[in-house]
Amino acid sequence: MATQWYNLGGGDFVLVGGSNIGAILHEGRAIVVDAGLDKEAARKALRALEGEGARVAAIIITHGHADHFGGVGWLAEQARAPVYASPLEGVFATQPLLEPLFLYGGAAPIVELQGKFTLARQGVAAITPLNVGPQAIAGIPLEIVPLPGHAPQQIGVAHDATLYCGDVVFPEETLERHPILFCADMDAWLASLERLPTLPYTGYIPGHGEPIRDIAPSAACNAARLREIRALVWETLATPQEAPAILRAVATHYGVTFAAPQFFLLALTTIHAALASLQAAGQAAVVMDDNRMLWHRTT
Ligand SMILES: [Zn+2]
Incomplete structure (x- = not known):
């Protein structure tokens, strides 16, 4: 540049x-x-x-x-x-x-x-x-x-x-x-x-x-x-999801295709941040289910 x-x-x-x-x-x-x-x-x-x-x-x-x-x-x-x-x-x-x-x-x-x-x-x-x-x-x-x-x-x-x-x-x-x-x-x-x-x-x-x-x-x-990402994450939790699956849904919404793992991992951090925010607000919770770390809606 x-x-x-x-x-x-x-x-x-x-x-x-x-x-x-x-x-x-x-x-x-x-x-x-x-x-x-x-x-x-x-x-x-x-x-x-x-x-x-x-x-x-x-x-x-x-x-x-x-x-x-x-x-x-x-x-x-x-x-x-x-x-x-x-x-x-x-x-x-x-x-x-x-x-x-x-x-x-x-x-x-x-x-x-x-x-x-x-x-x-x-x-x-x-x-x-x-x-x-x-x-x-x-x-x-x-x-x-x-x-x-x-x-x-x-x-x-x-x-x-x-x-x-x-x-x-x-x-x-x-x-x-x-x-x-x-x-x-x-x-x-x-x-x-x-x-x-x-x-x-x-x-x-x-x-x-x-x-x-x-x-x-x-x-x-x-x-x-x-706020839009946070809302999209919450919407994805209509069925319980693991974080990478949530990222995939959010990426699909924005038409994003990650060209390499580092871009995926950077964006995954944002999904983790959204999940922590939803958890802190009492809108989502995480449970272990058959060795999967599943996020679900609580509201
Ligand atoms: Zn920076």
């Missing part, structure tokens, strides 16, 4: 590419927000920052997915800069194997999960854990905003009126192409999306796609998709 460097004014920049790399510039220092899939992506951001006369003073990771932190280890070494993340997401960035391990149910991952989209080539040597709230990093005043759901402890980075918001929203085109968006915690994500339009920011820089001025339509569209 072609990359483009945007100057949004007020010291806010973003390199829009496969995964976006944000940058907050202040008196020649830069805080980089996520660093892309790999060192090639991070190198492009470093060059763009050099072009602005800025040196990387710190790196913040919004969440521990390889397409966001794969370039961080290299960039941190080059810049000798500290790396910050929420405690849980930071663990994923220091231990890249955790992501494919989780996607494969805790077992040593199959080769299909060892591509760089799910297994970063380089981890981050050390993470400084971040708490939410206002704070200064590298002498730059920021606010760390909790945005959990897509990943369990995802955060956003607010600088003045701009929020670098990770994967809390996906562009509409992405939702068209990949209808079953990756979700770890459906209730937490829906709550994040409900809160998003009430936040006081006038610019949003998502992890994928172009910067956004009005976040409300995007938040509504992502929330609608999550």
Whole structure:
């Protein structure tokens, strides 16, 4: 994907590419927000920052997915800069194997999960854990905003009126192409999306796609998709089902054909998230039946 460097004014920049790399510039220092899939992506951001006369003073990771932190280890070494993340997401960035391990149910991952989209080539040597709230990093005043759901402890980075918001929203085109968006915690994500339009920011820089001025339509569209998936899962439970069969039904509804096991496993996580949400709401329950883990409706 072609990359483009945007100057949004007020010291806010973003390199829009496969995964976006944000940058907050202040008196020649830069805080980089996520660093892309790999060192090639991070190198492009470093060059763009050099072009602005800025040196990387710190790196913040919004969440521990390889397409966001794969370039961080290299960039941190080059810049000798500290790396910050929420405690849980930071663990994923220091231990890249955790992501494919989780996607494969805790077992040593199959080769299909060892591509760089799910297994970063380089981890981050050390993470400084971040708490939410206002704070200064590298002498730059920021606010760390909790945005959990897509990943369990995802955060956003607010600088003045701009929020670098990770994967809390996906562009509409992405939702068209990949209808079953990756979700770890459906209730937490829906709550994040409900809160998003009430936040006081006038610019949003998502992890994928172009910067956004009005976040409300995007938040509504992502929330609608999550609710639709949750409803589809519940509908599928008219007869008791195992999770992979539920995924198959949801994929059929959206006309999705998974081309490889990793795409199936990513989407299966979303189905598991929907089932946990339904269980928590008292709308579904799981039972063991003849060595099958069967989900059924309770409402
Ligand atoms: Zn992500």
